[in-house]
Amino acid sequence: MFDGLFGFAHSIWNFASPETIFYALCASLIGLIIGALPGLTATMGVALMTTLTLKLPSDQALLILICTYVGSIYGGSRSAILLNIPGTPASAASCLDGHALAKQGLAGRAMGIATSGSILGTWIGMFFLALFTPILGEMALKFGAYEFFWLAVFGVVISGNLTGTDPLKGWIAGFIGLFIAAIGQEGMYAYDRFTFGVHDLSGGIALIPALVGVFGFAEVLNVMKDKPQKFIINTYDTVVPKIKDVVQYWRTIIRSGLIGTFIGIVPGVGEDVAAWSSYAAARRASKEKEKFGKGSVEGLMAAETGDNACVPGAVIPVLTLAVPGSAPAAVLLAAMLIHGVRPGPMIMVENPTFVYDVVAMMLFASIGILIYGLTLTKLLVKILLVPRALVMPVIFVLCTVGSYAIAARPFDILVMLVFGIVGLVMRGLNYPMAPLVLGIVLGDLLDKSLRRGLSLSDGDLTPFFGRPIAFVIFLLVLFTILMNVPVARRVLGQGTALLLRPFRRA
Amino acid sequence: MDQNPVQSTAAEPAVPPRADFWSAVVWIVLGFAIVVISLRMDRLERFQASIYTAPGLVPGLLGFAIALMGGILMLRAVRAGALQGRAPVRLVLRDHWRLIFSLGLSLVYALVIVSSSMPFWLVTAIYVSAFVIVFQYAERRAAGQVPRGIAVAVVHGVLAGWAIQYVFEELFLVRLP
Numbered sequence: 001m002f003d004g005l006f007g008f009a010h011s012i013w014n015f016a017s018p019e020t021i022f023y024a025l026c027a028s029l030i031g032l033i034i035g036a037l038p039g040l041t042a043t044m045g046v047a048l049m050t051t052l053t054l055k056l057p058s059d060q061a062l063l064i065l066i067c068t069y070v071g072s073i074y075g076g077s078r079s080a081i082l083l084n085i086p087g088t089p090a091s092a093a094s095c096l097d098g099h100a101l102a103k104q105g106l107a108g109r110a111m112g113i114a115t116s117g118s119i120l121g122t123w124i125g126m127f128f129l130a131l132f133t134p135i136l137g138e139m140a141l142k143f144g145a146y147e148f149f150w151l152a153v154f155g156v157v158i159s160g161n162l163t164g165t166d167p168l169k170g171w172i173a174g175f176i177g178l179f180i181a182a183i184g185q186e187g188m189y190a191y192d193r194f195t196f197g198v199h200d201l202s203g204g205i206a207l208i209p210a211l212v213g214v215f216g217f218a219e220v221l222n223v224m225k226d227k228p229q230k231f232i233i234n235t236y237d238t239v240v241p242k243i244k245d246v247v248q249y250w251r252t253i254i255r256s257g258l259i260g261t262f263i264g265i266v267p268g269v270g271e272d273v274a275a276w277s278s279y280a281a282a283r284r285a286s287k288e289k290e291k292f293g294k295g296s297v298e299g300l301m302a303a304e305t306g307d308n309a310c311v312p313g314a315v316i317p318v319l320t321l322a323v324p325g326s327a328p329a330a331v332l333l334a335a336m337l338i339h340g341v342r343p344g345p346m347i348m349v350e351n352p353t354f355v356y357d358v359v360a361m362m363l364f365a366s367i368g369i370l371i372y373g374l375t376l377t378k379l380l381v382k383i384l385l386v387p388r389a390l391v392m393p394v395i396f397v398l399c400t401v402g403s404y405a406i407a408a409r410p411f412d413i414l415v416m417l418v419f420g421i422v423g424l425v426m427r428g429l430n431y432p433m434a435p436l437v438l439g440i441v442l443g444d445l446l447d448k449s450l451r452r453g454l455s456l457s458d459g460d461l462t463p464f465f466g467r468p469i470a471f472v473i474f475l476l477v478l479f480t481i482l483m484n485v486p487v488a489r490r491v492l493g494q495g496t497a498l499l500l501r502p503f504r505r506a
Numbered sequence: 507m508d509q510n511p512v513q514s515t516a517a518e519p520a521v522p523p524r525a526d527f528w529s530a531v532v533w534i535v536l537g538f539a540i541v542v543i544s545l546r547m548d549r550l551e552r553f554q555a556s557i558y559t560a561p562g563l564v565p566g567l568l569g570f571a572i573a574l575m576g577g578i579l580m581l582r583a584v585r586a587g588a589l590q591g592r593a594p595v596r597l598v599l600r601d602h603w604r605l606i607f608s609l610g611l612s613l614v615y616a617l618v619i620v621s622s623s624m625p626f627w628l629v630t631a632i633y634v635s636a637f638v639i640v641f642q643y644a645e646r647r648a649a650g651q652v653p654r655g656i657a658v659a660v661v662h663g664v665l666a667g668w669a670i671q672y673v674f675e676e677l678f679l680v681r682l683p
Contacts, residue, residue, distance in 0.1 A: 055679045168582070172533055172575045175568055179540060182565040189550055191561040194543065217612070224641070225605035389641035393634040394666050396612050400619060401674060404683040410620040413683065417616055421609070429529050430521050447564040454558035 028368025031071020090271030115373030117304030124257025125312030159268030164432030177439015217420025264313020270326030278306025537573025635663030
């Protein structure tokens with residue numbers, strides 16, 4: 001316990017240089033602007049900043065990325081409140097009550113609630129990041145090929161189940177992602193798969209250009225395909241958070257923080273689900289249910305606390321299992337690998353202080369959003385009104401540069417373009433993109449784990465189901481799939497009712 | 507297979523069953539193509555490699571899963587009326603000019619950036635200016651500000667080209683295409 005506190009204090013001390021604080025503040029501001037502008041997502045922001053910070057030392061580069069991530073998730077609330085358009089998908093739940101408050105002339109108060117909720121959510125998530133990572137890291141040391149195989153399947157299945165409106169399409173997207181990861185030289189024999197003689201494909205499909213395509217180029221096209229809307233932002237009251245709002249809704253804050261962190265830990269699910277789940281839980285528990293959707297302070301607080309708590313939560317599986325908890329966390333994982341940090345089960349053995357470094361980075365990010373939340377309201381309002389026609393071509397240029405910068409391969413620009421077009425079409429058909437990204441990240445793990453596992457057991461499938469952790473993850477996969485099949489759901493429901501009948505009678 | 511109630515609050519437009527049907531066809535074809543290619547892959551037995559580590563094993567299983575899920579999607583689409591006789595929707599290109607123009611201009615920009623020796627800032631300035639001029643033209647014309655709109659677009663393009671080149675190459679030492 002105290003070791004953790006000392007580690008955290010040491011990390012803060014290490015980062016407390018003027019240069020680092022400058023980087024943290026700049027990155028939080030960039031994140032905030034990216035998040036506030038509809039059409040620019042946290043994933044795209046973190047991906048573009050990854051390419052910009054390639055040559056920086058790893059600790060400073062990762063600090064910038066984490067501050068961008070936290071800042072953009074918070075920034076989404078600005079356009080949700082002022083324009084009724086979620087700046088990022090994570091802020092969709094904030095539109096309901098945030099904009100309703102703004103229409104009542106309480107936009108300032110709503111922004112204050114978003115600021116306090118986001119900061120407290122980040123802090124709750126940070127607490128669990130520091131607490132859970134060493135514990136989960138120790139558990140992860142027991143993972144072998146069988147457990148990692150099921151973990152990869154579970155990630156894609158649960159992400160497909162929760163991130164869209166249609167689980168079947170989510171799973172298809174996830175499996176397409178797993179297949180995309182199989183393109184190029186495989187990891188055991190360096191054998192070329194699906195390259196069709198194209199030399200550039202031997203290196204595989206790099207994650208960052210694919211992500212920039214799906215979340216950047218596709219988003220540029222998506223924004224530009226519709227006629228621009230004219231927005232009018234009314235005057236607003238003070239943006240200083242009220243202590244009364246925090247004290248009155250402390251239960252909601254803690255509940256949403258816990259939900260957000262937990263959903264963050266679940267592979268590939270992400271901030272939007274965290275915000276909606278926190279919002280739904282707050283509504284169920286609230287004494288003022290009728291106010292939800294009409295300007296409920298509690299509803300806005302729940303959504304904002306939940307999505308920001310999800311950020312540290314999503315980093316927990318990145319550090320312990322090298323499995324991302326959300327799409328921006330997938331970019332963060334790729335960035336860590338680029339900068340020579342090897343996340344995964346060995347991180348608490350090889351680099352135990354890194355976890356506290358990440359917690360300290362989150363703290364700097366939360367301080368950044370507090371400062372900007374209180375001071376930069378007028379500037380952000382002006383930025384929100386910048387026409388999309390001025391912003392989007394610049395974003396596409398950054399997508400092109402960003403895709404190229406990682407490996408200086410023109411082929412990566414082509415990858416970005418293809419993924420952008422495919423992403424646009426798939427999104428138009430309601431295929432969620434988060435499972436696709438998670439599939440690309442987990443494909444290699446699934447491939448190696450299944451082949452290693454089968455090789456070790458000489459084709460015997462028993463260890464895949466016989467080892468305790470593997471069996472539990474398998475049951476979770478099976479349950480997740482069966483809950484989406486009407487017949488199976490009915491049978492499971494009847495079975496559960498039969499099992500619980502004696503207890504109900506008692 | 508049901509639709510998900512978890513995010514029912516996040517409104518997404520419904521996809522016509524016919525579109526689902528055709529996307530299912532794509533997945534089935536893709537899935538079976540992956541299976542066939544995977545089966546044809548070298549099993550590396552001459553290197554005493556175990557059959558369980560064959561390079562085509564995992565992609566083959568993935569291809570089968572994609573085809574299977576495509577099949578379920580197709581069945582669902584057919585049950586929802588995908589094959590019921592209806593006149594096919596005619597695509598009017600003029601209605602989609604914004605998408606076609608942004609896609610076309612962006613593709614040309616990427617192609618020029620990769621294949622020509624023109625300076626990065628210049629290509630970027632031309633691309634950004636053209637984008638802004640076209641998408642703001644109607645608004646500027648309505649306000650009687652076409653020359654001013656063109657001037658603003660060119661200044662914006664040149665500034666964007668210069669700033670991106672400066673920040674990436676000079677400040678962060680990142681190579682540009």
